[in-house]
Structures are given as structure tokens and as C-alpha cells.
Amino acid sequence: MSVEALLEIQGLRVSIGTGATSVVPLQGVDLSVQYGTRVALVGESGSGKSLTAAAVLGMLPSGSVVEAGSVRLDGAELIGLPDRRMRDIRGRRVAIMFQNPRASLNPVLTIGGQIAEVVRVHEGLTRRESQERAIELLDQMGIADAKRRAHDYVHQYSGGMAQRAALAMALSCRPSLLIADEPTSGLDATLQQQVLELVTEQTDSMGSSLLLITHDIGLASSTCSETVVMYAGRVMESGPTERVVGDPRNPYTSELVRAYRNVGPGRMNSIPGTVPVLRDFVARCSFADRCPLAEDRCRESVPVPRAVDGREVACLIA
Amino acid sequence: MAIARYVVRRLGYLAIALFIVSLITFVVTRVLPGNPVYLIVGVQADQAIADAVAVRLGLDLPVQEQYLRYLGQLFLGDLGSSWRTGNPVSFDLAARWPATIELASVALLVALLWSIPLGIVAGLRERSASDRIASALSGFGVSIPEFWLGMVLILVFFGILGIAPPPLGRTLGDIPPVVTGFLLVDALIDGDGTALGAALRQIVLPATTLGFVIGAPLLRTTRTFMREAMLSQYVRSAKALGLPHRSIVLRHALPNVLLPVTTMLAMLYGYLLGGTVLVEYVFAWPGIGKYAVDSISSSDYAPVMAAVLLSAVSYLLVYLVTDLLHFFIDPRTRS
Structure with a gap:
């Protein structure tokens, strides 16, 4: 692992709530994104992917506490940064694109006005300058007749256009890191491909890194050079995509890849059991109860990530 | 067009x-x-x-x-006559409706001023101090009868403290010349400070009574929709783009809250314009509600018909104005 990563998350542990209802959804996440690369963060729902993104943006749900670990952007620690400073980073250094872009756009503000506001806030442009930038951005994202469409509202945009507008907004200040949280779920296959191509094309041209959050391993492997597999608040396996997905070493990754490969007509292959609710810090392998290869020692300590065949694997058996 | x-x-x-x-x-x-x-x-x-x-x-x-x-x-514009008052109904209404409109408008203003700001602040953070206060006040407001609150206010501010005028409607020593029929407006036009002061003092308690009672559901609505807006994805997205809190609340969330709130406001105003019988009775307010009820109990058909029609017209007109207002707030209604 290189010393200077754009984003470096180490041992991130987050708990939410107190007392009987408290949970520890992030058990110690390690993840890094190098400059100008695309990294996929994959895992089942509830594995902590989106929460990890929220922690990077300093937007954890209320009642959350970062118990341990660090999040560094360009070497500067983000955990514990006051909200005022975080606000300066959000949108300017790190931007996020949520699932369902239509809902991310305000129904009562014009598309152009929303994009212009972001530019105005971060780059101190005038109203006119920022409006021009918004039109440029929309044009750059492939919105035809951007000058006129900038005055439209989200209900006048088609799904694909809303997607482009949301991307324009996220990339308006040329952030170093774009987090795309399930950007294509709910879209049909052709549109999915178009959106992903647009996202990668734009982030590449800006020299930005992409952290693609998805549950779709196929999407991850077609888009990203690096893949990080998360399960129950921990990273199970991470490394070059062709290693992690092509030749998984962690039993969890193998199961995930197998489940993905067998989707289609006929019987679907699923991993038996469900993602556990993490009431507390789990001092053993979280996957042990569902793992076909689990041994006694898996339940005795947390597996430490180690280098195996060109990737990092957090498994004693691998 | x-x-x-x-x-x-x-x-x-x-x-x-x-x-x-x-x-x-x-x-x-x-x-x-x-x-x-x-x-x-x-x-x-x-x-x-x-x-x-x-x-x-x-x-x-x-x-x-x-x-x-x-x-x-x-x-032909003839509303008939009242046998009880001996006047054409249009004459009686002209004498009474302005009092109702004034009371309704001031009450609405009172309601707006206390409930909407509180609702916005309460909706920003769940279980904050302001949220608890808002929830207590709105619970109190929706559960007390308005005539009871009116009597309590009379007891305290007239009976005990002696700072409010007696609940005798709108009796004034010198009535300013009638221009609009609205006492407050006429006093203002006349430049008669004494009459204006007296008219204002008389309207404070009934308007506060109504303003508090109708403010309660308004507060609830504002709080609920503010809460919803603050949890919406467009607000989360605005936060994630580093926009300042002030802009998120006022520019991104508030217009979305104003849509349901203006609808509710219209409903309440329409309700008030039809006359608020109990409060008019408690404060001997010479409005249309009291007139209508007195007419019902004496089978005076023409005024009852007229009062109901007037109430319906004002309701429908207020709704029309609200829908036109939405035209400007909500771009979705424009296309």
C-alpha cells in the first residue's frame, strides 16, 4: 500500500445509539482510494457500505459515535473536524451521488439554480458566473439545449436527464473523490451502462477518483480496477478486481461471486443465513456462522487482513 | 393566459x-x-x-x-329580508361581515406569527427543547375548546389584571366615519388614534383566542412537513454538497413546507370567515356567526341561507387564491 493515498480509512468503528438498542454497524473498516483510481465497495445490504460513505462526509446519522479509527483525506484527518470545516470539504473535495437522483434534486428549485448554488458557495462566483457554470456543466454531461433546460425543474426531466443533472451537481466543483452510492439501481440495463460510462468518463477527465458503492459484483468488475468486499461492518477482502473477483480467496467473497454468477433463470444461489445485527463489537470473524469452511479458531479472534496472492484477505483459512 | x-x-x-x-x-x-x-x-x-x-x-x-x-x-342579487331584524339580509350582512373578516384576519395573523416559526424550528431537530415546547403547545391547543380559552383570557386580562376591555364586542365611544366598514381600517383612514387603539384593544383577546386554537394544527402541520423535508433526500444531498445550514433550511426545505402549510392556512381562514360562533358569543362580537345562529333559532330562513352561501363563497375564493399562490410556489403545478 502506498503512503500517499487520497482517502485512507483505518480501523473505523462506529456505534449508533446507547443502551439496549445500540448497534455497532462499522466494526473496524480499512479502505484506501489512490489518486485517480476507481474503487468498488461491494457487499450485501446492511454490510455498512453506505455508512462508510457517510462517515467520510461527516454525515453519520444522529446518535452515531466514531469509537475508533481515522479517515484521512490527502493526509488530513477528517474525524472530529468541526461541521464548518467539513462543509467546506463536502461538495468541493468529496462529493456523493445518491441512489435515485430524482429525489436528490429539489422539486421547487430549478436544476441550473441548484447546481449554481453549489459553485457559488464553494468557489465564490457571482450569481451570473455560477449560472453560466451550471449551464456549461449540464452541457458537459450531455444535456441537450442546456441553456434552456437549466431553467427547468426536476419533474420536467426524464430519468436519464435527472441522473446527468445529479452528476453535474456532484462534479460541479471538480472534487478529488466522487462517491457514487448505488448510482444505477432501479435503472434498466442499457441506461445503467450509459450512466456508468458517463460517470467514469467525467471522473477520468477531471482526474477524480471514484468510489463506487454497489451490491452488484458484475458492475464492480466492469467498472473498477480495485474492489473492496465488505461484510458486517468489516472489510473481508480487497485488492485488484481481477484478483478479488476473478479468484476470490475469502470464503465470503467466493459465496458472493457464486451467488452473483448464478443469477438468472432457474434456481438462484444465495448465501444461507442473513447479515447479523451487530449489537456489539464482535471479537471473532463475523462471517463464521454462515461460512461453509468455518473452524473453531474462526470464532476465537478477529482475522487480521494479510496479503495473499496479490490482495488483502481477512480470513484465517484463506 | x-x-x-x-x-x-x-x-x-x-x-x-x-x-x-x-x-x-x-x-x-x-x-x-x-x-x-x-x-x-x-x-x-x-x-x-x-x-x-x-x-x-x-x-x-x-x-x-x-x-x-x-x-x-x-x-338578481336579492338575498331576501330578515323578519327578525326587519332589514334586507344584504344590509345586515354588510353591517356584520366586516367584523368577522377583521377578527378572522387578525386571528390568522396571530396564528401565523406564533405557530409557523415555532413549527419550523421544532421540525429542525427532533426532541429538541423547541420540539418539546411545540408538541406541548399544539397538544394543548387542539384539545381545549375555544370558548373556554376565551373565558379564561377574559377572567385573567379583564377580571383580574384589568388591562383588557370588557367583552362587549366593538362598542366605541366615537365611531370613525364608515368608509370600508372595517373598523380598524376606518379608524386608520380617519387618523383617529383613540378609536384605533380602542378597536385594537377589543380585538386582542378574541383574536388571541382563535389564533391560539387554530395555530395548534398549523404548528403541527408545519413541524411535520419541516421534519419530513429535513429528512428528505434533496436536503441530504444539499448537505452532502456542503451548502450552509441557513440555505438548506430557508431555500431548500422551507418552500416545500409552505405548500401544505398554505393549504391548511386557507382551510383555517375559510373556516374563520364563515363566522366563529362560540368566540363571537363569548366576546359579544357582532359578526356573522352569531347572526346566523340567532337566525337559525328563530327560523329566519333568508339570513341562514345567506350566511351559509357567504361562508361557502369565502371558502371557495380563499381556496382559489391559495391554488393561484401554489402556482407561484410549486413549479409542478405550472406545467
Whole structure:
């Protein structure tokens, strides 16, 4: 692992709530994104992917506490940064694109006005300058007749256009890191491909890194050079995509890849059991109860990530 | 252009609605037990005299014929006369409705001023101090009867503290010359500071009573929709783009809250414009609500009909204005 990563998350542990209802959804996440690369963060729902993104943006749900670990952007620690400073980073250094872009756009503000506001806030442009930038951005994202469409509202945009507008907004200040949280779920296959191509094309041209959050391993492997597999608040396996997905070493990754490969007509292959609710810090392998290869020692300590065949694997058996 | 067409269509609906309201009210008033004839001539009177009065009032005709006759008069702008006051109904209404409109408007202003800001602040953070206060006040507001609150206010501010005028309606020493019929406005036009002060002092307690009671549901609505807006994805997205809190609340969340809140405001204003019987009674307010109820109890048909129609018209007009307002707030209604 290189010393200077754009984003470096180490041992991130987050708990939410107190007392009987408290949970520890992030058990110690390690993840890094190098400059100008695309990294996929994959895992089942509830594995902590989106929460990890929220922690990077300093937007954890209320009642959350970062118990341990660090999040560094360009070497500067983000955990514990006051909200005022975080606000300066959000949108300017790190931007996020949520699932369902239509809902991310305000129904009562014009598309152009929303994009212009972001530019105005971060780059101190005038109203006119920022409006021009918004039109440029929309044009750059492939919105035809951007000058006129900038005055439209989200209900006048088609799904694909809303997607482009949301991307324009996220990339308006040329952030170093774009987090795309399930950007294509709910879209049909052709549109999915178009959106992903647009996202990668734009982030590449800006020299930005992409952290693609998805549950779709196929999407991850077609888009990203690096893949990080998360399960129950921990990273199970991470490394070059062709290693992690092509030749998984962690039993969890193998199961995930197998489940993905067998989707289609006929019987679907699923991993038996469900993602556990993490009431507390789990001092053993979280996957042990569902793992076909689990041994006694898996339940005795947390597996430490180690280098195996060109990737990092957090498994004693691998 | 589109707006003009829309308004014309809405006014057409309004006419249809009024026709239906008039029909229902007419049937209901005629079907209800009670007959003005005996109230007019007295129960001891000769049948011949009673019949003569009935003929004069047109009550001897079949109901459908009475209705057609009423509709014909209404079309010519004649609302009939009240036998109780001896005046044409339009005259009585002109004397009373301004008092109701003034009370309704000031009450709405009071409600707006306390409930909407509090609702916005309470909706920002769940279980914060302001949220708890808001929830206590709105719970109190929706559960107390308005006449009770009116009496408590009278007891405290007139009876004990002696800083409010007695609840005797709008009695003034010197009435400013009538220009608009609205006492507050007329006093202002006249430049009569004393009359204006007196009129204001008289309206404070009834308007506060109504303003508090109708402010409670308004507070609830504002809080709920503010909460929803703050949890919405467009607000989360605005936060994630590093926009300042102030802009998120005022520019991104608030306009989305104003849509349901203005609808509710319109509903409440329409309700108030129809006259608020209990509060008008408690404060001896010479408004349309009290007039309507007094007319019902003496089977005085024409004023009842007129009061109901007036109430319906004001309701529908307020709604029309609100929908036009939405036209400007909500881009979705424009296309």
C-alpha cells in the first residue's frame, strides 16, 4: 500500500445509539482510494457500505459515535473536524451521488439554480458566473439545449436527464473523490451502462477518483480496477478486481461471486443465513456462522487482513 | 393566459358548488321543525292572520316552487329580508361581515406569527427543547375548546389584571366615519388614534383566542412537513454538497413546507370567515356567526341561507387564491 493515498480509512468503528438498542454497524473498516483510481465497495445490504460513505462526509446519522479509527483525506484527518470545516470539504473535495437522483434534486428549485448554488458557495462566483457554470456543466454531461433546460425543474426531466443533472451537481466543483452510492439501481440495463460510462468518463477527465458503492459484483468488475468486499461492518477482502473477483480467496467473497454468477433463470444461489445485527463489537470473524469452511479458531479472534496472492484477505483459512 | 383560463374554469365550478350548497341549505332549513309564521304572529293568533303571513312570506307554496323563487331572487342579487331584524339580509350582512373578516384576519395573523416559526424550528431537530415546547403547545391547543380559552383570557386580562376591555364586542365611544366598514381600517383612514387603539384593544383577546386554537394544527402541520423535508433526500444531498445550514433550511426545505402549510392556512381562514360562533358569543362580537345562529333559532330562513352561501363563497375564493399562490410556489403545478 502506498503512503500517499487520497482517502485512507483505518480501523473505523462506529456505534449508533446507547443502551439496549445500540448497534455497532462499522466494526473496524480499512479502505484506501489512490489518486485517480476507481474503487468498488461491494457487499450485501446492511454490510455498512453506505455508512462508510457517510462517515467520510461527516454525515453519520444522529446518535452515531466514531469509537475508533481515522479517515484521512490527502493526509488530513477528517474525524472530529468541526461541521464548518467539513462543509467546506463536502461538495468541493468529496462529493456523493445518491441512489435515485430524482429525489436528490429539489422539486421547487430549478436544476441550473441548484447546481449554481453549489459553485457559488464553494468557489465564490457571482450569481451570473455560477449560472453560466451550471449551464456549461449540464452541457458537459450531455444535456441537450442546456441553456434552456437549466431553467427547468426536476419533474420536467426524464430519468436519464435527472441522473446527468445529479452528476453535474456532484462534479460541479471538480472534487478529488466522487462517491457514487448505488448510482444505477432501479435503472434498466442499457441506461445503467450509459450512466456508468458517463460517470467514469467525467471522473477520468477531471482526474477524480471514484468510489463506487454497489451490491452488484458484475458492475464492480466492469467498472473498477480495485474492489473492496465488505461484510458486517468489516472489510473481508480487497485488492485488484481481477484478483478479488476473478479468484476470490475469502470464503465470503467466493459465496458472493457464486451467488452473483448464478443469477438468472432457474434456481438462484444465495448465501444461507442473513447479515447479523451487530449489537456489539464482535471479537471473532463475523462471517463464521454462515461460512461453509468455518473452524473453531474462526470464532476465537478477529482475522487480521494479510496479503495473499496479490490482495488483502481477512480470513484465517484463506 | 393559462392562468386566466384556469380562473374562469374555477369560477364556473364555484357557481356549481354554490348552486348545490343553496339547494342543500334550502331543503335542510325547510325540513327542520319550526315555522317562522307562529314566531311572527304568536301562537294565540288567528289562523287567518297566520295564513296571510304565510302567503306574504311565500311559505304556502310547495317547497320546490319556493326554491325556484328564491333562486330567481338570488340571481338578481336579492338575498331576501330578515323578519327578525326587519332589514334586507344584504344590509345586515354588510353591517356584520366586516367584523368577522377583521377578527378572522387578525386571528390568522396571530396564528401565523406564533405557530409557523415555532413549527419550523421544532421540525429542525427532533426532541429538541423547541420540539418539546411545540408538541406541548399544539397538544394543548387542539384539545381545549375555544370558548373556554376565551373565558379564561377574559377572567385573567379583564377580571383580574384589568388591562383588557370588557367583552362587549366593538362598542366605541366615537365611531370613525364608515368608509370600508372595517373598523380598524376606518379608524386608520380617519387618523383617529383613540378609536384605533380602542378597536385594537377589543380585538386582542378574541383574536388571541382563535389564533391560539387554530395555530395548534398549523404548528403541527408545519413541524411535520419541516421534519419530513429535513429528512428528505434533496436536503441530504444539499448537505452532502456542503451548502450552509441557513440555505438548506430557508431555500431548500422551507418552500416545500409552505405548500401544505398554505393549504391548511386557507382551510383555517375559510373556516374563520364563515363566522366563529362560540368566540363571537363569548366576546359579544357582532359578526356573522352569531347572526346566523340567532337566525337559525328563530327560523329566519333568508339570513341562514345567506350566511351559509357567504361562508361557502369565502371558502371557495380563499381556496382559489391559495391554488393561484401554489402556482407561484410549486413549479409542478405550472406545467
